[in-house]
Amino acid sequence: MRVAVDTGGTFTDFVAEAEGRLLTHKVPSTPGDPSQAILSGIKDLESQAGKKVKEVFHGTTVGTNAFLTRRGAKVVLLTTRGFEDVIFIGRQNRPELYNFMVEKPRPVVAKSRILGVNERVLADGTVETPLTQEELERIRNWVRKKNPEAVAICLLHAYLFPEHERQIREALSDLELHISLSSEVRPEFREFERTTTTLLNAYLAPVMERYVARLSRELPGRRIFIMQSNGGLMPAEAVAERAVMTLLSGPAGGVAGAVKLAQALGFNRILTFDMGGTSTDVSLCDQGPTYTREYELEGHPVALPLIDIHTIGAGGGSIAWFDPGGALRVGPQSAGADPGPACYARGGTRPTVTDANLFAGRLLPHRFLAGRMLLKLDLAERALVELTRNRGLTPEALALAILEIVNTNMEKALRKVSLERGYDPREFVLTAFGGAGGLHAAELAKRLNIPRVLIPKLSGVLSALGILTSEPRFDFSKGLSLKISPDYETLKKGFSELRARAESELRALGITKDLIFEEKVDLRYRGQSFEITVPFSPTFEEDFHREHERLYGYRLPDTPIEATALRLTIIQKRPPLEWPLFQGGQELRSIETTELLVSPQKRLRTPVYLWDELPVEAEVSGPALIIGDYTTVYLPEDFRAACDRYGNLHLYPA
Structure with a gap:
């Protein structure tokens, strides 16, 4: 059995593969020692499957948290x-x-x-x-x-x-x-x-x-791989040399999983929207993940190839508060896993996005995490009432305002990775996942005129699924002297030297088979300050002219070209994951209703459906709730949802 683990700020997610069967699990995170939640979850899965785990693939926030704190x-x-x-x-x-x-x-x-x-x-x-x-x-x-x-x-x-x-x-x-x-x-x-x-x-x-060594001691006999920010895995024993590559470890898994699922369904242009308990991560993927070497974390550049992910402090645990000027704010402070939102009954008293969704009828107290965790509606209402005290607001108005503000914050994030970079979001599919993604995806699609929303069947644990489907990947580079003439044979010799060094490092890690090599070169016109990366081939110069013209509208064929760096990516191919077919139910029927808050003065009785009981190709008209094991999908009045043969939901305007 292979297990992928994604450690989040609120929950730790697991997806395991045993003889072609997928198992999922979720436990509360243990921020003081993330390994405790991992060990607990793996023990549960081994008991559930009756098999021992042989490989562990881990997306971790340990490095990120160490830097931020x-x-x-x-x-x-x-x-x-x-x-x-x-x-x-x-x-x-x-x-x-x-x-x-x-x-x-x-x-x-x-x-x-x-x-x-x-x-x-x-x-x-x-x-x-x-x-x-x-x-x-x-x-x-x-x-x-x-x-x-x-x-x-x-x-x-x-x-x-x-x-x-x-x-x-x-x-x-x-x-x-x-x-x-x-x-x-x-x-x-x-x-x-x-x-x-x-x-x-x-x-x-x-x-x-230290973290990986402790995890290895607690999991003897298992091979551990760590997810990197470039969307690939690395053996745990390499983490000390590549520690900086773990800064976007978990979010990179979500993008990798979304891309592979979307491509399997025929969608090559997607906007990923991962809303968890603490933060929201968005990324634009055109024919695959978008990479950047200009990523900054709190003003500190990380000049290595990373999946281009934009993160904001907007999650289910984001706390609502009034600033000194009396304006309502949501986040970036989060209640996290402990004490968590007020409705968790763990001591939290400040209202969060989760409390607002629960009070608005978009979450059902007895069906959260498939009934494994009971939410307290009265505590959510008490937190909202307390925040409205002496402000002339009703709890209903405050709950809807919280949801409106957090949607606006997430809309800005999606605009930043699409419209502000010259991409039209109407040409993309919004792929929403994370525990809270399904609650907000349709409203965001409406704001940006996105015609389709894809919500994966395993959206609540998609980052873990993406980690499970990822492959070992290593990026190497070699800076060049500007005195070197960028002719094909000279650069080819440089790539031979770079490949020899890279293969030597991988042999030391036991990675020698099923390797794919991708060679690219950084080029610029003489006198320019920045480069364009193009695939290395006998036509690399013409490819550079063409790409420069595509990006900037002109080419300079008579201006000398400078090569500044060689780039080599090595990927170890692994067998692709077979997406399991969805069984579903025989007929479309609601299991209960919820009193959905549609305005500060009005609640609407709304049907609730179980995701696992939806018939394949069934269509649900909004307003409605569709409840899965780890996520709830909110379908507004002017939206419809269809279920495909893999159990994924496709939302689109009615």
Whole structure:
């Protein structure tokens, strides 16, 4: 049996495959120690299936949380003398042009823990200032005095000439520290991005290494893989070297699962909408996931290939509150799993989106998580009443306002990844998942004029399903000197050297069979500041001209082309997952009704259907609720829903 685990802020989701059969499970997350929820869930699944787990695929938030809370490792940074302030100067971009009270991102290392190394290699490889044995001894003594857990080394032009970085690592090798070299983490130019990416890797590596080691001890005999931000898996033993690649581990699984399901149904252009208990993640996928190397987390660039995901603090646990000016806000603060929304009866007293949905009749107290968890309607109402005190609002008006505001926040996120990037959302299918996605998807589609919404049968655990269907993937790159002529044979030789290094690393991890290689090259016209990545082939120059014309409306065929980096992606192919057919029921019938709040003064008696009892190809007219094991779908009055042969729901305007 293989099990995929997605650790969220509120729930930990499981999808297991045993002899072609899919099993699902969900348990409350344990934020203090995420591994406890994982161990509990795996034990439940082994008992349910009567089989032992052999492989565990894990999407984790440990690295993300360590960064956001600044609880990473004690780290020091070694850089070329004169470049100690690179990470503080940054690009001097101003995201809020007229904000005089702007706050700079919190650094992960203090200035007192940065050492300027007395060495200098020029861009052409000339050693202007040699790295002496005396300097190595000075570095070693300084590092020992600072007593760090990890060291980040980022020297000028080390992406082309890494010898000095390697010498420093050798000098520190007996201190039992994790050491991240920029020439290995991101061997490309742009000093700021290379430094921050290397520093974040060092900052997270000991945290991730300890977490994976603890998980491995608790799960002896199981092979553990960690989901990466690029949508691929890596063996757990590689996590220390690639810790920074876990920052979007869980959300990447959701995008991967949505893309594979949508493509199986014939949809190649989708907007993914993953609404969980703490946050909402959205991404645009045109023929596959969209990747970026310009991702920033709280102002810190992560210049590695990641799935382009936009995250906002809007989830079922997002707390409603009034700001000092009297305006109602929803999020980004979340009640999380503990204490959770007020209706969880775990001590939470502030109203959340889940409380608003419950009070509005869009959730049924006795059917939450297929009846495994009973929600308290009276506690949700009490929290709403308390917030409306002395504000001239009824609880009904407040509940609808909360839902309106959270929908507006999520609409802005969808616009950011579509309209603001030149894509028309009307040409895409909105693929909604996560525990709360089905409650809001139809209203968002209406706001953006999206003609179809796809809600997967396993939408409540789709991120875990996406992790289960993912394959090991590794990205390698090699920075190039601008003095190198970008002719085909020269670049081909560079790719041969890069492939040899990559295959050597994968052999050490036991990954040697069923490998697919994808080669790409970064190109630009001489004088330009940024590059376009195109597949490497004998026609790469013409492909670059064509892509430049598509993006910017013109080409410069007489201007010399520069190649700045080679990129190699290696994927280990695995057998595709067979999507199980949906059995369904024989006839369409509602099981009960709910009093749906449609205005502050009016409730409407609305039918409720069980998802598992819908006949294949059955159509449901709104308003209605469709309840699954881990998610509830709200169908507004002017929408219809149809069930396909795999049990997925397709929502569209009536």
